[in-house]
Amino acid sequence: MLTRKQHELVCFINDRLAETGVSPSFEEMKDALDLKSKSGVHRLISALEERQFIRRLPNRARALEVLRMPERSGSVMTRAATMPSARDDREVSTRSTPPAPANDxxxxxxxxxxxxxxxxxxxxxxxxxxxxxxxxxxxxxxxxxxxxxxxxxxxxxxxxxxxxxxxxxxxxxxxxxxxxxxxxxxxxxxxxxxxxxxxxxxxxxxxxxxxxxxxxxxxxxxxxxxxxxx
Missing domain, CATH: 2.10.109.10 (Umud Fragment, subunit A)
Incomplete structure (x- = not known):
């Protein structure tokens, strides 16, 4: 199960590879996902690596390979369609709060x-x-x-x-x-x-x-x- 940002990032990397054959830079990924810093990109890439959606190619700069794509449904964290409980409401509010700027x-x-x-x-x-x-x-x-x-x-x-x-x-x-x-x-x-x-x-x-x-x-x-x- 991927978060929305993880899903957006793997799709962005896949589209860029299909278009140019070259992985996007950390700066391009940061801008595409509207993140505050490149350390946020680093964490997303590490999470996608651990889940085996992408891998880094050794001895090559800016070299990422998409191993598999997430399913269109059921693989992204989304807000429940029904009325959330008090606990669920707190979780939704936390996720919808913009992240604090991260340190590079x-x-x-x-x-x-x-x-x-x-x-x-x-x-x-x-x-x-x-x-x-x-x-x-x-x-x-x-x-x-x-x-x-x-x-x-x-x-x-x-x-x-x-x-x-x-x-x-x-x-x-x-x-x-x-x-x-x-x-x-x-x-x-x-x-x-x-x-x-x-x-x-x-x-x-x-x-x-x-x-x-x-x-x-x-x-x-x-x-x-x-x-x-x-």
């Missing part, structure tokens, strides 16, 4: 520094990091400050903030946060090599690291990088 910035936990070279102690301290909502996809996220240069060929530099989606599984070739022997974390490409797990750097000056599967736990997959310029 989301705060996620910042768990300290993570090695992009030799592993260092995992998750030092805890703070919060303000991140543009458009950089985050569906799911729960946290941030780690990158220490080292072993991922420079992947565009990940010392001092960057790695934005990580929590998960405990990964596919070959994905950049992950790997917790080694429950004490040290590192940011590397994840690969399986026979009965071993191989963590690959993106810098020829560093060698791959090989571990038994029991020594490695996936703590998340890289969603994006945030870089500050002084």
């Amino acid at each position: 910035v989301i705060e996620i936990p910042l768990h300290g520094r993570i090695a992009a070279g030799v592993p260092i102690e995992a998750f030092e301290g805890s703070a919060m990091l303000a991140v543009p909502a458009a950089l985050l996809g569906a799911g729960e996220h946290y941030a780690l400050e990158v220490a080292g240069d072993s991922m420079v060929d992947a565009g990940i530099l010392d001092g960057d903030f790695a934005l990580v989606r929590r998960t405990d599984v990964a596919r070959d070739g994905e950049i992950v946060v790997a917790l080694i022997e429950d004490s040290e974390a590192t940011l590397k490409y994840f690969r399986r090599e026979g009965a071993m797990v191989r963590l690959d750097p993106a810098n020829r000056a560093y060698d791959p690291q090989r571990y038994a599967p029991a020594q490695v736990r996936i703590q998340g997959k890289l969603s994006g990088i945030l870089r500050r310029y002084d």
